[in-house]
Amino acid sequence: MNEQLRSKLTTLLESSDESKQALLSLLEGVEEKHNGNYKTYLAALMGISSRLMNENTYESIIPNRVLVHNPLGITHGGITASLMDIAMGSLVHQFLPKQQAAVTSEMKIHFLSSGTGSELRCLSTAILKSDTRWVVEANVYRDDQKLVATATGTFMIITKKA
Amino acid sequence: MNEQLRSKLTTLLESSDESKQALLSLLEGVEEKHNGNYKTYLAALMGISSRLMNENTYESIIPNRVLVHNPLGITHGGITASLMDIAMGSLVHQFLPKQQAAVTSEMKIHFLSSGTGSELRCLSTAILKSDTRWVVEANVYRDDQKLVATATGTFMIITKKA
Amino acid sequence: MNEQLRSKLTTLLESSDESKQALLSLLEGVEEKHNGNYKTYLAALMGISSRLMNENTYESIIPNRVLVHNPLGITHGGITASLMDIAMGSLVHQFLPKQQAAVTSEMKIHFLSSGTGSELRCLSTAILKSDTRWVVEANVYRDDQKLVATATGTFMIITKKA
Amino acid sequence: MNEQLRSKLTTLLESSDESKQALLSLLEGVEEKHNGNYKTYLAALMGISSRLMNENTYESIIPNRVLVHNPLGITHGGITASLMDIAMGSLVHQFLPKQQAAVTSEMKIHFLSSGTGSELRCLSTAILKSDTRWVVEANVYRDDQKLVATATGTFMIITKKA
Numbered sequence: 001m002n003e004q005l006r007s008k009l010t011t012l013l014e015s016s017d018e019s020k021q022a023l024l025s026l027l028e029g030v031e032e033k034h035n036g037n038y039k040t041y042l043a044a045l046m047g048i049s050s051r052l053m054n055e056n057t058y059e060s061i062i063p064n065r066v067l068v069h070n071p072l073g074i075t076h077g078g079i080t081a082s083l084m085d086i087a088m089g090s091l092v093h094q095f096l097p098k099q100q101a102a103v104t105s106e107m108k109i110h111f112l113s114s115g116t117g118s119e120l121r122c123l124s125t126a127i128l129k130s131d132t133r134w135v136v137e138a139n140v141y142r143d144d145q146k147l148v149a150t151a152t153g154t155f156m157i158i159t160k161k162a
Numbered sequence: 163m164n165e166q167l168r169s170k171l172t173t174l175l176e177s178s179d180e181s182k183q184a185l186l187s188l189l190e191g192v193e194e195k196h197n198g199n200y201k202t203y204l205a206a207l208m209g210i211s212s213r214l215m216n217e218n219t220y221e222s223i224i225p226n227r228v229l230v231h232n233p234l235g236i237t238h239g240g241i242t243a244s245l246m247d248i249a250m251g252s253l254v255h256q257f258l259p260k261q262q263a264a265v266t267s268e269m270k271i272h273f274l275s276s277g278t279g280s281e282l283r284c285l286s287t288a289i290l291k292s293d294t295r296w297v298v299e300a301n302v303y304r305d306d307q308k309l310v311a312t313a314t315g316t317f318m319i320i321t322k323k324a
Numbered sequence: 325m326n327e328q329l330r331s332k333l334t335t336l337l338e339s340s341d342e343s344k345q346a347l348l349s350l351l352e353g354v355e356e357k358h359n360g361n362y363k364t365y366l367a368a369l370m371g372i373s374s375r376l377m378n379e380n381t382y383e384s385i386i387p388n389r390v391l392v393h394n395p396l397g398i399t400h401g402g403i404t405a406s407l408m409d410i411a412m413g414s415l416v417h418q419f420l421p422k423q424q425a426a427v428t429s430e431m432k433i434h435f436l437s438s439g440t441g442s443e444l445r446c447l448s449t450a451i452l453k454s455d456t457r458w459v460v461e462a463n464v465y466r467d468d469q470k471l472v473a474t475a476t477g478t479f480m481i482i483t484k485k486a
Numbered sequence: 487m488n489e490q491l492r493s494k495l496t497t498l499l500e501s502s503d504e505s506k507q508a509l510l511s512l513l514e515g516v517e518e519k520h521n522g523n524y525k526t527y528l529a530a531l532m533g534i535s536s537r538l539m540n541e542n543t544y545e546s547i548i549p550n551r552v553l554v555h556n557p558l559g560i561t562h563g564g565i566t567a568s569l570m571d572i573a574m575g576s577l578v579h580q581f582l583p584k585q586q587a588a589v590t591s592e593m594k595i596h597f598l599s600s601g602t603g604s605e606l607r608c609l610s611t612a613i614l615k616s617d618t619r620w621v622v623e624a625n626v627y628r629d630d631q632k633l634v635a636t637a638t639g640t641f642m643i644i645t646k647k648a
Contacts, residue, residue, distance in 0.1 A: 001182050002175050008189040009171050013164050015196045020163050022195075022203055026188045027170040033184075034177045039233040041184055042240050045207075071201040077251075077266045078204050078244025085240045104239045105457065106478060108270035108432060108594045110621050110638060112614045127636060128598045132456060132480065133429065135596050137636075150613060150623075150638070152596060154430060154478065156456065267619065268640060270432045270594060272459050272476060274452045289474060290436045294618060294642065295591065297434050299474075312451060312461075314434060314474070316592060316640065318618065325506050326499050332513040333495050337488050339520045344487050346519075346527055350512045351494040357508075358501045363557040365508055366564050369531075395525040401575075401590045402528050402568025409564045428563045432594040 022067045043086055046079065050087065052094055053123075060087035060122040064115060064142075075115025075148070080140055083122050084109060084151045088136040091124040092155045101160050102134065107153035117143035132157055184229045205248055208241065212249065214256055215285075222249035222284040226277060226304075237277025237310070242302060245284050246271060246313045250298040253286040254317045263322050264296065269315035279305035294319055346391045367410055370403065374411065376418055377447075384411035384446040388439060388466075399439025399472070404464055407446050408433060408475045412460040415448040416479045423484050426458065431477035441467035456481055508553045529572055532565065536573065538580055539609075546573035546608040550601060550628075561601025561634070566626055569608050570595060570637045574622040577610040578641045585646050588620065593639035603629035618643055 012023055029038075029045035038044035046068060050060040062068070062083055070076040085104055092102040121141045128135035134155045140148040174185055191200075191207035200206035208230060212222040224230070224245055232238040247266055254264040283303045290297035296317045302310040336347055353362075353369035362368035370392060374384040386392070386407055394400040409428055416426040445465045452459035458479045464472040498509055515524075515531035524530035532554060536546040546569060548554065554565040571590055578588040607627045614621035620641045626634040 001179070001186065005171065005175065005182060005186060005189065008186070008193065009167065012189065012192060012196070013167065015192075017163070019192055019196045020167060023189070023192050024163065024167060024170070026192065026207075027167065027174065027185070030174060030181055030185050030188065031170065031177075034174070034181045040231065040238055041229050042232075042238045045188075067203050069202065070204075076202055076204045076244070077269075078240070078247045081243040081247060081269070082238070082240025085243060089239075104273050106270065106272045106430065106459075107239075107243070108268065108638070110268045110614070110640070111266050112621060127633065128596070135430075135598060147613065150621075152594070152636070152638070154596075268592065268621075270476070272452070272478070274459060289471065290434070297436060297474075297592075309451065312459075312476070314432070314476070316434070325503070325510065329495065329499065329506060329510060329513065332510070332517065333491065336513065336516060336520070337491065339517075341487070343516055343520045344491060347513070347516050348487065348491060348494070350516065350531075351491065351498065351509070354498060354501075354505055354509050354512065355494065358498070358505045364555065364562055365553050366556075366562045369512075391527050393526065394528075400526055400528045400568070401593075402564070402571045405567040405571060405593070406562070406564025409567060413563075428597050430594065430596045431563075431567070432592065434592045435590050 018066055025065055025067045042082060046082065048083065048086060050090055056125050058087060058091035058094065058124040060090065060124070061119055063119050064117055075120060077111055080111065080115060080120065080149050081109055083120060084138040084140065084149065085153065087122040087124045088138050088151070088153045089155060091126065091136055092134045096157065099160055101158055102155040103158055105133070105154045105156045107151055109149055109151040111149050113142070113146050113148050115142060115148050119143065120148060180228055187227055187229045204244055208244065210245065210248060212252055218287050220249060220253035220256065220286040222252065222286070223281055225281050226279060237282060239273055242273065242277060242282065242311050243269070243271055245282060246300040246302065246311065247315065249284040249286045250300050250313070250315045251317060253288065253298055254296045258319065261322050263320055264317040265320055267295070267316045267318045269313055271311055271313040273311050275304070275308050275310050277304060277310050281305065282310060342390055349389055349391045366406060370406065372407065372410060374414055380449050382411060382415035382418065382448040384414065384448070385443055387443050388441060399444060401435055404435065404439060404444065404473050405433055407444060408462040408464065408473065409477065411446040411448045412462050412475070412477045413479060415450065415460055416458045420481065425482055425484050426479040427482055429457070429478045429480045431475055433473055433475040435473050437466070437470050437472050439466060439472050443467065444472060504552055511551055511553045528568060532568065534569065534572060536576055542611050544573060544577035544580065544610040546576065546610070547605055549605050550603060561606060563597055566597065566601060566606065566635050567595055569606060570624040570626065570635065571639065573608040573610045574624050574637070574639045575641060577612065577622055578620045582643065587644055587646050588641040589644055591619070591640045591642045593637055595635055595637040597635050599628070599632050599634050601628060601634050605629065606634060
């Protein structure tokens with residue numbers, strides 16, 4: 001496989017600057033995933049960084065790179081949806097005991113403004129916490145604080161198999 | 163940038179087979195995007211292939227590779243959401259005149275079964291077609307025909323700037 | 325209270341034919357509820373009649389009377405939403421053992437066409453049946469078979485207190 | 487019809503106190519509708535009272551009477567849904583010019599806690615205002631300020647026929 005990878009890369013070095021920029025983001029993402037800094041390729045490639053701001057609010061930020069753009073040059077709706085799904089699920093996992101996990105059962109998203117600017121910032125908050133399900137709300141903002149998208153999701157709490 | 167890319171690749175050639183497999187998928191995706199076979203990196207990296215099956219049904223398939231998995235080894239919910247968003251939007255674009263475009267205004271997804279198997283197959287159908295908005299339904303199936311997810315989305319029809 | 329009721333009725337007998345028509349529907353609804361033919365006033369006043377068509381499909385019909393109209397003379401969205409909530413929940417209850425009940429945890433509705441004609445017919449089908457939750461889809465049709473609304477709902481299965 | 491109404495009422499005067507209480511609410515609702523204090527029977531029977539609290543928040547309150555209960559003695563989900571649909575739509579209408587109207591195109595509701603207590607209070611806020619659609623959020627609270635339900639809805643702006 002190494003030969004195949006080297007050959008593909010050599011071809012791509014002849015392509016556009018945009019392609020190479022995207023490629024660099026991807027190689028860095030794979031490296032981060034391999035180093036254990038991310039649990040999924042999706043999160044690693046998107047470059048999500050998250051933190052619990054306070055006991056109710058979880059912040060998740062992604063750089064708004066060409067890699068995540070749609071044909072109009074703004075953040076792809078699928079990326080915004082992924083950001084919100086990952087952010088809301090991560091919030092729940094912050095509070096679950098080790099033997100439990102949260103699984104997205106449904107999610108609804110409103111796309112409100114174009115995802116422009118340098119980064120997207122998602123703030124997640126739980127609005128219901130029960131033994132069987134959590135309901136979470138997420139809001140995505142851009143640099144100028146305009147609301148890009150809002151979502152709610154239901155996360156079923158399951159017990160991990162021993 | 164070429165030097166940086168070569169150096170990153172060399173490092174990654176020392177990583178795991180899984181990483182290299184993911185990397186190969188990514189390099190192929192960037193190549194496909196550069197060659198104009200896809201309009202976005204997201205669609206290219208997911209390796210979506212689509213076709214209009216009949217005047218009401220649009221089929222979109224992605225390989226279920228390690229690249230799109232979540233920590234449990236099944237398709238990431240964000241990927242399933244992206245697949246459905248892309249599929250439903252593409253369906254609408256099949257029928258719009260050149261000067262119009264469709265923008266996702268909202269989407270709701272139910273996640274019903276684990277995304278396992280070799281590929282995910284999404285079937286999209288329009289349930290409302292008006293001058294200002296289309297409402298579309300999408301269902302994602304796995305190899306054994308089990309329903310993985312179902313979604314509805316609203317797409318606003320806009321006139322492109324000249 | 326009897327005197328108060330008689331007095332109110334006497335006043336209303338002087339009002340419009342429309343009011344009296346609505347009133348008659350309401351009195352009949354209260355009577356049906358009192359006689360045990362309905363479990364809630366809402367279902368009784370709407371005059372819902374339901375049946376299990378086959379093991380997958382549950383049919384619920386309401387007359388499209390002035391009582392359920394909005395200011396435009398078509399079925400009120402709240403009534404359509406109520407019809408779908410009642411219909412989907414009733415479907416689930418058809419299959420639950422006596423000691424269990426289903427509670428709506430979330431519902432999403434698309435309103436697609438005006439609710440005109442003599443009656444609205446709702447067909448409900450389960451798309452996921454698990455021990456903890458059912459996901460149900462409902463479609464509402466009018467006399468000319470046009471789709472008025474489509475909805476999905478999640479119903480949490482709970483064990484009744486002894 | 488007057489004879490029919492009187493006869494029905496006479497029968498119902500022999501029924502339970504609960505029935506008569508419900509009946510009184512209904513007669514009052516029809517009277518209010520006839521007097522032009524409500525635009526629909528649904529809103530009149532629910533006894534909604536609303537006001538614009540400030541330029542962003544619209545408050546809508548209903549008494550939590552037996553008339554709106556489900557078999558468990560708490561507010562029927564269909565009533566909560568109707569309250570939110572009416573409240574969000576009314577908010578939009580506060581700001582539209584006379585020749586325009588708002589039509590609910592979709593709505594998603596999370597039911598979070600039982601609707602108990604003496605009344606339900608719905609607060610609605612617009613989160614997107616464009617020429618073609620408004621997106622509105624509504625939250626329903628009970629006496630003890632617990633969140634009973636949360637919803638988002640999309641309202642299409644149409645021009646009334648002359």
